[in-house]
Amino acid sequence: MPRAVMADEFGPPESYQLREFDPGPPKDDEVRVAIKAAGVSYVDVLTAMGKYQFHPPLPFIPGSEAAGVVEQVGKDVTNLKVGDRVFCGGMGGEFAEVNNFKAAGLNRIPEAMSFEAAAIFPVNYMTAYYALADRGRAKLGETLLVLGAAGGTGFAAVQVGKHLGLKVIASASSEEKRQAALAGGADAVVQSGAEDWRDQVKAANDGKPIDIVFDPVGGDATELAFRNLGYDGRHLVIGFPAGIAALKTNLPLLKSASLVGVQMRDHSLRRPAEAEENRRKVMELAGEGIFSPAIAARYPIEDYAKAMNEAFSGKAAGRVLLVME
Numbered sequence: 001m002p003r004a005v006m007a008d009e010f011g012p013p014e015s016y017q018l019r020e021f022d023p024g025p026p027k028d029d030e031v032r033v034a035i036k037a038a039g040v041s042y043v044d045v046l047t048a049m050g051k052y053q054f055h056p057p058l059p060f061i062p063g064s065e066a067a068g069v070v071e072q073v074g075k076d077v078t079n080l081k082v083g084d085r086v087f088c089g090g091m092g093g094e095f096a097e098v099n100n101f102k103a104a105g106l107n108r109i110p111e112a113m114s115f116e117a118a119a120i121f122p123v124n125y126m127t128a129y130y131a132l133a134d135r136g137r138a139k140l141g142e143t144l145l146v147l148g149a150a151g152g153t154g155f156a157a158v159q160v161g162k163h164l165g166l167k168v169i170a171s172a173s174s175e176e177k178r179q180a181a182l183a184g185g186a187d188a189v190v191q192s193g194a195e196d197w198r199d200q201v202k203a204a205n206d207g208k209p210i211d212i213v214f215d216p217v218g219g220d221a222t223e224l225a226f227r228n229l230g231y232d233g234r235h236l237v238i239g240f241p242a243g244i245a246a247l248k249t250n251l252p253l254l255k256s257a258s259l260v261g262v263q264m265r266d267h268s269l270r271r272p273a274e275a276e277e278n279r280r281k282v283m284e285l286a287g288e289g290i291f292s293p294a295i296a297a298r299y300p301i302e303d304y305a306k307a308m309n310e311a312f313s314g315k316a317a318g319r320v321l322l323v324m325e
Contacts, residue, residue: 004096010050063094067118150177294318
């Protein structure tokens, strides 16, 4: 019998159990997928704890991204076949050895991409591409400052920024994380939390202001980063695990700069055609081998609590994975 990480109530990782779980045959518009690897993110754990901005139905299987092989297809499915390697996504259901997914939401994994890389690719890279190319209006030759540059979306932003022709300055808290950002293509790195952080950023950009800030961190870092923007600068708010910042409204006025929210889920609901084009472009680039996500740690599904706690700590230089076999 296949297994899944599951709980009847929201709570910390230790409150979840590895239970027998078989979703049964897929519905007419679904496919049954044998999951090979699943990404573990801060938001996954926050959702599992019942502290995210919405509560999924109970009992709950955590996860939001995974990769696997199609085992069975529903009678109305025409875009996939048994044996296809696919990306799986959604708000729950991925920390499992097998599950059913809507066929319309799945995409084939490029031949050159492993299951492990695929399990942490779509959400981070589609978010980064949408943030920079669409919401950030990135232009060739501009300078991008990435906060949390060794995290999932931060590392993706480093690589997407370089692909778009930006000069990328990566901010990270440890030497290991800064080296990871440099390996991902960053042009320069600065130390998050340093007393002279703003001076480091200024020096890394030859004394000039920043054009775009990619901010998946929040907290005290937000205002400090915004102060480094120049005329028509764009500060992209991706998330705020360090806390919700209180930005003084005189700063956007004095700098003629913008604070821009980035929520990919809302974009896909309100402008589905644009969201689909974003997805298509990112998958095209994935097929060309342009992007390569960083993996910090791999855990067998039996060690799901360790994996969830490591992802939630924010200390990993790269992404955390659950490996199903």
